[in-house]
Amino acid sequence: MHMNFSADELAFEQKVAAFVSENLPADIKDKVDRGIELTREEVRRWMEILGQKGWAATNWDKKDGGPGFTIAEKFLAEDAIFMNGAPKMVHFGTRMVGPVLLAFGTDAQKAKYVPKILTSEEVWCQGYSEPQAGSDLAQLQCSAELDGDEYVVNGTKIWTTSAHCADRMFALVRTSKEARKQEGITCLLIDLKAPGVEIRPIITLDGKHVFNQEFFDNVRVPVSDRIGEEGDGWKIAKFLLGHERSNATYVSMNKRNLRKLKEIMADQRADGERLADDPGFVRKLADLEQDMLATTTMAMRQLAAASADKPVGAEASIMKLRVMDAYKQCHELMMEAGAYYAQPFERGHIRGEANTEWVGPDYLYRMSPDYFESRAMSIAGGSHEIQKDILAKRALGL
Amino acid sequence: MDFELSEDQVLLQESVTRFVADNYSFEQRRKLVDTDQGYSDKQWSQFAELGWLGMPFAEDVGGYGGTPVETMVVLEEFGKGLVAEPYISTIVLGGGALVHGGTAAQQQELIPQVAEGNLKLALGFAERQSRYNLADVQTKAEKSGVDYVLSGMKSVVFGAPTANKFIVSARTGGAARDEGGISLFLVDADASGVSVRGYPTVDGMRAGEVTLDGVKVGADALMGAEGEGFGALETTIDYAIAATAAEAVGAMSALNDMTLEYIKTREQFGQPIGKFQVLQHRMVDMFIAHEEAKSMAMMAAMRIDDEDPNERRKAASATKVQIAKSARFVGQQAIQLHGGIGMTDEYAAGHYFKRLTMIDRSYGDGDYHLARFGAVS
Ligand SMILES: Cc1cc2nc3c(=O)[nH]c(=O)nc-3n(C[C@H](O)[C@H](O)[C@H](O)COP(=O)(O)OP(=O)(O)OC[C@H]3O[C@@H](n4cnc5c(N)ncnc54)[C@H](O)[C@@H]3O)c2cc1C
Ligand SMILES: Cc1cc2nc3c(=O)[nH]c(=O)nc-3n(C[C@H](O)[C@H](O)[C@H](O)COP(=O)(O)OP(=O)(O)OC[C@H]3O[C@@H](n4cnc5c(N)ncnc54)[C@H](O)[C@@H]3O)c2cc1C
Numbered sequence: 001m002h003m004n005f006s007a008d009e010l011a012f013e014q015k016v017a018a019f020v021s022e023n024l025p026a027d028i029k030d031k032v033d034r035g036i037e038l039t040r041e042e043v044r045r046w047m048e049i050l051g052q053k054g055w056a057a058t059n060w061d062k063k064d065g066g067p068g069f070t071i072a073e074k075f076l077a078e079d080a081i082f083m084n085g086a087p088k089m090v091h092f093g094t095r096m097v098g099p100v101l102l103a104f105g106t107d108a109q110k111a112k113y114v115p116k117i118l119t120s121e122e123v124w125c126q127g128y129s130e131p132q133a134g135s136d137l138a139q140l141q142c143s144a145e146l147d148g149d150e151y152v153v154n155g156t157k158i159w160t161t162s163a164h165c166a167d168r169m170f171a172l173v174r175t176s177k178e179a180r181k182q183e184g185i186t187c188l189l190i191d192l193k194a195p196g197v198e199i200r201p202i203i204t205l206d207g208k209h210v211f212n213q214e215f216f217d218n219v220r221v222p223v224s225d226r227i228g229e230e231g232d233g234w235k236i237a238k239f240l241l242g243h244e245r246s247n248a249t250y251v252s253m254n255k256r257n258l259r260k261l262k263e264i265m266a267d268q269r270a271d272g273e274r275l276a277d278d279p280g281f282v283r284k285l286a287d288l289e290q291d292m293l294a295t296t297t298m299a300m301r302q303l304a305a306a307s308a309d310k311p312v313g314a315e316a317s318i319m320k321l322r323v324m325d326a327y328k329q330c331h332e333l334m335m336e337a338g339a340y341y342a343q344p345f346e347r348g349h350i351r352g353e354a355n356t357e358w359v360g361p362d363y364l365y366r367m368s369p370d371y372f373e374s375r376a377m378s379i380a381g382g383s384h385e386i387q388k389d390i391l392a393k394r395a396l397g398l
Numbered sequence: 399m400d401f402e403l404s405e406d407q408v409l410l411q412e413s414v415t416r417f418v419a420d421n422y423s424f425e426q427r428r429k430l431v432d433t434d435q436g437y438s439d440k441q442w443s444q445f446a447e448l449g450w451l452g453m454p455f456a457e458d459v460g461g462y463g464g465t466p467v468e469t470m471v472v473l474e475e476f477g478k479g480l481v482a483e484p485y486i487s488t489i490v491l492g493g494g495a496l497v498h499g500g501t502a503a504q505q506q507e508l509i510p511q512v513a514e515g516n517l518k519l520a521l522g523f524a525e526r527q528s529r530y531n532l533a534d535v536q537t538k539a540e541k542s543g544v545d546y547v548l549s550g551m552k553s554v555v556f557g558a559p560t561a562n563k564f565i566v567s568a569r570t571g572g573a574a575r576d577e578g579g580i581s582l583f584l585v586d587a588d589a590s591g592v593s594v595r596g597y598p599t600v601d602g603m604r605a606g607e608v609t610l611d612g613v614k615v616g617a618d619a620l621m622g623a624e625g626e627g628f629g630a631l632e633t634t635i636d637y638a639i640a641a642t643a644a645e646a647v648g649a650m651s652a653l654n655d656m657t658l659e660y661i662k663t664r665e666q667f668g669q670p671i672g673k674f675q676v677l678q679h680r681m682v683d684m685f686i687a688h689e690e691a692k693s694m695a696m697m698a699a700m701r702i703d704d705e706d707p708n709e710r711r712k713a714a715s716a717t718k719v720q721i722a723k724s725a726r727f728v729g730q731q732a733i734q735l736h737g738g739i740g741m742t743d744e745y746a747a748g749h750y751f752k753r754l755t756m757i758d759r760s761y762g763d764g765d766y767h768l769a770r771f772g773a774v775s
Contacts, residue, residue, distance in 0.1 A: 134737050136666035159738045204741050205748030269527045271534065272575060280765050335755075339529045340554040342759045345600040359595060359607050360526075360553075368600045372752065375733050376741050383737065385676055 003300065009072045016055070016080035023049050029085040035366025036352040037208045038087055040165040044123060047089050050081075051120030057094040064102055065118050071303045075248065082252040083259070090162040091249075093117040093124040097170045100187070100236055104228045113189070127157040127171035127190070127214065128237070134159075135386050137172070138181040138234065142216065144173040144188060151175075151188060151226070153196075153219040159380070163199050163212040168192055172233045185233030189225040196220075204376070206369035207347040247319040250327055250377075251299045254292050257330040261285065264337045264363060275337055288329050295322045314394035317387040324377035324384075331367075331374035338364045345369070401696065407471055413448060414475035422479030424746040430482055431602035435560060437483045443515050451489060452513030455497065460510035466637065470644040470699035477648020480753055482603060484518060487557025490641045491634060492519020495565045498637075499582050499621040499630025508563070508584075520561035522552030522608050523631060530762040532567070532631055533577045537610060539568035546570075546620065548583060548591075548613040556760075558606030559596030562587050566610065571625045582627035584619045585610070601753040633707075636714035639761050640698035646721045646757045647695045650688045650728045653750040657681065657732045664737075677735060684728050691724035708774050715762075715771035722764025725754035 005013070028042050050056045058077045060066020069077060098117045101110050116122040133139040142155030153173060163169065169190040176184035192199065196219040201209045228236060265276040265285065275281050299319060335342050341360035348354035349365050358365050378384040392398040403411065421441060430438060445451050453468050455461020469490065476485065493512055496505055496519075511517035528534035537550025548568050555564070564585045572579020585592060591613035596606035622630060658681060661672035671677055694717040701713035729751035733740040740747050758764065 129738065132665075134666060135671075136668075139666070203743040205743050205752065207743070268529070270529045271531055272527075275529075280769065336759075336763060336765075339759060339763070340524050343554055343599040343601075343605060343756055344597050346597055356597075359597060368752075368755070371755070372600075372748070375730060378734060379737050379741065384734070385674070388676075 003297070005072055005076065009070075009076060012073050013076040013080050016077050017084050019053065019055075020081055020084035020086055023053075024084065024086055025049075028087060031352060032085055032087045034362070035350065035370055037350060039352075043087065043090060043162070043165045044120065046087055047120035047123065050086075050089070051118060054118070055081075056089070056120045057098065057118055059094065060098065060118070064098075065114060075300065075303055078249055078252040079255065082249075082256045088249070088253070090123050090125070090165055092126045092162075092166075092170060093120070093122065096126060096240055097124045097168075097189070100170070100227055100240060103239060104232070104236060106224075108224065109189075109227070122168060123162070123166045125160050125163045125166040125169050125192075127160055127163075127169040129159045130156060131158050135383060137237070138185070140172055140174060140185065142171070142173050144175050144186060144221065146175075146223070147220075149223045150220045151223065153188070153190065153216045153221055156213060156215050158213040159202070159211045160214060161211050161380070163192065163214055164201060164209065166192060169214070172237060175230050179231065182234040183231050185237075186230050187227040187233040187236050188221050189227065190216075190219065190221055191225075194219050194221070204373060206372040207345070207350050208369065208373065209351075210373070241316070247316065247323050248299050248303065250323045251292075251296050254295070254323065254326050254330060257327070257334070258289060258292060260363070261288075261330055261334050261337065264334055264367075267361060267363070268337050268339070281333075281337070284333055288326065288333060291322070291326045291329070295319070295326055298322065314391055317382075317390045317395075320381070321384055321387050327377050328374045331371045335367045335371035338367045341365075342368045342371075403467070403471065407468060410468060411471045411475060414450070414472050415478075417444070417448075418475050418479035418481065422481060424749070427480055427482065427602075427749075431598070436598060436602065436604045442483055445483065445485070446513065446515030450485070451515055452509075454489065455493065455509050455513060459505045460513045466640055466699045466702050469637075469641050470695060473641050473644040474648040474651075474695070477645035477650075477753075478652040480602070480649065480749060484520075484557035484560065484604070486638065486641060486645070487521065487555075487561070488512060488517075488519045490638050491521035491556065492561070492563070492565055494634040494637045495519075495521050495582060495621070495630060498633045499565075499627055501622065503618070504584065504621060517563065518557065518561045520555050520557040520564050520606075520608075521634065522555045522558075522564055522566040523635065524553045524555075525551065526553050528553070530766045531575065532635060533580065533628060534575045535567050535569050535580050536574065537566060537568040539570045539581055539583060541570075542614070544617050545614050546583065546617070548585065548610040548615065550610050552608040552610070554599075554605050555594075555608050556603065556605050558594050558608055559604050561594075564592070564608060565621065566608070567627060567631055568610075577628040579625045580628045580631065581624050582621040582630060583615055584621060585613060585615060589613050589615070599756060601756045602749065603753075603756075629707075633710065635761050636710050637702055639714040639718050640695070640702040642757055642760065643691070643695040643698050643717045643721050646725050646754055647688065647692045649750050649754055649757075650691060650725060653728055653732045653747060653754075654681075654684050654688050656747055656750075657684065657735050661735055671735075680731055680735065684731055687724035687727045691720055694720040711774045712771060715767040715774065718762060718767040719764050719771060722758050722767070725758055726764075729754040 028046050054067050057066045058074050062068030130140050144151040144153045171188050171190050172185050173188050174184050175186040196217040198215040200213050202211050204210050268275040270278045341364045344359050350369050449462055452461040453464040457463045539546045539548050552566055566583055567580050569579055570581045591611045593609045594606045599605050661677055662670050664671050698713050698717040704710050732747050736747050739745050
C-alpha cells in the first residue's frame with residue numbers, strides 16, 4: 001500500500017501543467033483568477049482547446065476515443081489543469097451524455113454525437129429538474145408525445161446550469177402517465193436551437209448568470225434522439241449516479257481555492273501582522289486543510305477502487321458531502337478574510353462589465369459573491385439531505 | 399427585571415411595523431435599492447416626522463430622550479423589511495459619535511438638524527489596514543496654527559455617498575494602534591480635499607471610500623479633547639453593535655417565517671418537505687438561534703448604557719458573537735431549506751442572507767468579539 005506517484009506520473013503532471021500554461025488564453029485565465037463570469041464564447045474557447053488536445057474527457061478510455069489516462073493520471077490531470085488557472089468546464093457531455101451513449105446509445109447516435117463531445121465542438125447541459133421536481137425527480141412532468149417519428153415536447157426545465165452556453169440538452173421527459181412514475185420517464189437529446197425552445201436566464205444571488213429555465217412549446221425531437229427505449233429514463237439516470245466522478249474535480253478546485261486563501265491571508269493585515277500569523281485564523285485554516293487532506297485521500301481511495309472495476313456505489317455520496325463542505329468552508333474563510341472589503345459590490349465587476357476601478361484589494365471583490373455561490377454546493381446535483389438519505393439506505397441498510 | 403416593552407414602546411413598534419408593511423415589500427425594496435441613491439428621501443422625511451430620527455437624542459438638544467431600547471425596537475422592525483435608509487450611519491454611528499464625543503456646542507448645533515432630517519452623517523472609523531481594530535488609525539491630523547490638516551483614507555464608510563458631514567478618526571499623536579492620540583473630527587462632505595468614491599454593498603446598502611487629502615478644518619471641528627477620541631469611538635461602535643444586533647434579529651425572524659412557510663407548503667415525495675424530520679430539527683435549530691439572538695439583543699439594549707465601560711464591552715461583544723453564530727446558521731440554512739429557489743436573486747431569502755452576512759462583517763466579526771469578550775470578562 002502506498003500513496004506516492006511514480007516519476008513517470010509526476011512527469012505526466014508536468015506535461016499537462018506546461019500545456020495549460022502555454023495554451024490557456026490570458027484573457028480567460030485572468031477572468032478565472034478574478035472570479036469574473038465567463039461568456040459563452042470564452043467557456044467554449046477553452047473547452048475546444050482541451051478538446052483539440054484530446055483532453056476534454058480526462059475520464060475516457062482510449063477505445064472510446066478518450067486519452068486513456070490511468071487512474072493516477074486522471075487525478076493528476078485534473079490537478080494540473082485547475083492549479084494552472086483553468087475555468088470549470090461544462091462537462092455534461094463528457095461526464096453524462098458520453099458515458100450514457102457508450103452504454104445505451106445506438107451506433108448511429110454514437111457516431112453522431114461522441115466525436116463532437118470529445119472535441120467540445122458541441123456543449124451539453126443537463127435537463128432533469130423542474131419547478132415541481134427537484135429532490136423528487138421522478139415527479140417530473142415535462143411531456144413528450146409521439147407523433148409519427150418525432151416526439152413533441154411541452155413543458156419546462158429549471159436550474160439548468162450553462163444552458164446558455166450549450167447546444168444540446170440531455171433531458172428526462174415524461175412519455176407516460178399510466179405506469180409507475182419512474183417507468184414513464186424517457187431520455188431525449190434535445191437540440192436547443194429547435195423551434196419552440198426558449199431559454200431564460202436566472203440570476204443567482206451572487207449576481208451571476210449560472211443557470212436558466214427553459215420552456216418547450218411543441219418542440220419536435222426525432223425518435224432517433226431517444227436513448228434506449230421509451231421508459232428507460234430512470235434506469236439511465238440511476239446508471240449515471242453510480243458513474244458520477246465530477247466530485248474529484250472539486251478536490252482539485254479545493255486545492256486551488258486553498259492556495260488563494262493562503263495568498264489572501266499573507267496580504268491581509270490584522271493588528272499590523274499578516275492574517276497568516278493570526279493564531280485564530282491560522283487554526284481555522286489548519287482545520288480546513290486537514291479536512292481537505294481527508295477528502296483528497298478518500299477521493300484517491302475511491303479512484304483506486306474504481307480502477308479495480310468495482311463500482312463506487314453509495315460511497316460517491318460521502319465524497320460529494322465532504323468535498324462540497326470543504327469547498328463551502330474555504331469560500332467562507334476567503335470572505336471572512338476580507339473583513340470590511342467583503343462588503344463593496346458592483347455587479348458589473350463580477351460580470352466583467354464594470355466601468356469603475358475596484359476599491360479594495362483586487363483579489364477581494366469576488367469573495368462575497370463566491371461565498372454566496374458556494375452555498376449551492378449542498379443543493380445542486382442532489383442535496384446534502386438526499387445524499388445522506390442515499391447513504392442511510394444503501395450503505396447502512398436503514 | 400422586566401422584559402416587557404412600555405406602552406409607548408409598543409406604540410413605536412406598531413408604527414414602525416406599519417411603515418415596513420406599507421413600504422418594504424420585497425418588490426418595493428428591490429426597486430428602491432436599485433436606484434442610484436439606494437433609498438428614498440421621502441421616507442427619510444417621514445422618519446423625521448415620525449420622530450424616529452430624533453429618538454435616541456436628549457430632549458435638550460432637540461431629541462426625544464429615547465433609550466437603547468427604543469433604538470432596538472425601531473431596528474428590529476427595520477430588519478424585518480431590510481430597510482435601506484441610512485439610519486444606522488446617520489443616527490446610530492454619526493449621531494452616536496456626537497453624543498459620546500461631541501462638545502455641547504457641536505451637539506446643540508448639529509443634533510437638531512439631524513432630528514429634522516436635514517443633516518446626514520457618516521462615521522469613518524475603518525481603514526485599509528485596520529481590519530476591525532478601531533485603534534489602528536493611520537489617517538493623520540496635523541496642527542497648522544489653530545487649524546488641523548487631515549490626510550488619509552477611511553474605508554467602507556457606511557452611508558458615505560449621501561452624507562453631508564463626516565466624523566472621522568485621525569491620529570493627532572501616539573504610535574500606530576495606540577488608543578491614545580486618536581481624535582475625532584467633523585468634516586464637511588464638500589470641504590476642499592474631501593473625495594468620496596461611493597458604491598453599493600453586497601446587501602444593497604451604500605458605502606464609500608472617503609479620501610482626505612490635506613483637508614483643513616478649524617479647532618471647532620475637533621470633538622472633545624485632542625488625542626482622547628478613542629473612548630467615544632469605542633462607545634459609539636458598541637452602541638452600533640447593540641442596534642445592529644436588533645436589526646439582525648428582525649432579519650432572522652423574517653427569514654425564519656419565510657422558510658417555515660416554505661417548508662410547510664413545498665411538496666416533494668408526496669408530502670410537504672416540512673414533514674421530513676431532518677428538516678424539522680433544522681428548522682427548530684433556526685428557531686432557537688433566533689430566540690437566543692433576540693435574548694442577547696435585548697440584553698445589549700438594556701446593558702449597553704452601563705456606566706462601567708467593561709460591562710458595556712462585555713454586553714456588546716457577547717451579543718455580537720451570538721449574532722455571528724445565529725445569523726450565519728439561520729442564513730445558511732434558510733437557503734439550504736429552500737433548495738434551488740433560495741439561490742436566486744428573484745427570491746427574498748437570499749437578500750436577508752446577504753444582509754445578515756454583512757452584519758457579521760461589520761464592527762468586528764464573531765472571532766474578533768469572542769477574543770474581546772474573553773479579554774474583558
Ligand atoms: C447552482 C445549481 C445548479 C444546478 N444545475 C442543475 C442542472 O444543470 N440540471 C438540473 O437538472 N438541475 C440542476 N440543479 C437543480 C438541483 O438538482 C435541485 O436544486 C436539487 O435537486 C434540489 O431540488 P429543489 O431545488 O427543487 O429543492 P427541493 O427538492 O424542494 O428541496 C428543498 C429542501 O428540502 C430538502 N428535501 C427534499 N426532500 C427531502 C427528503 N426526502 N428528506 C429530507 N430533506 C429533503 C432538500 O434537501 C432541500 O434542503 C441545480 C441547482 C443549483 C442550486
Ligand atoms: C440519566 C437518566 C435518567 C432518567 N430518569 C428517568 C426518570 O426519572 N423517570 C423515567 O420515567 N425515565 C427516566 N429516564 C428514561 C428516559 O426518559 C428515557 O431514557 C428516554 O425517554 C428515552 O427512552 P429510551 O431509553 O427507551 O430510548 P429510545 O426511546 O429507544 O430512544 C433511543 C434513541 O432513539 C431516539 N428516538 C426515539 N424516538 C425517536 C423519534 N421519534 N425521532 C427521532 N429519534 C428518536 C432517541 O432520541 C434516542 O437517541 C432516564 C434516563 C436517563 C438516561
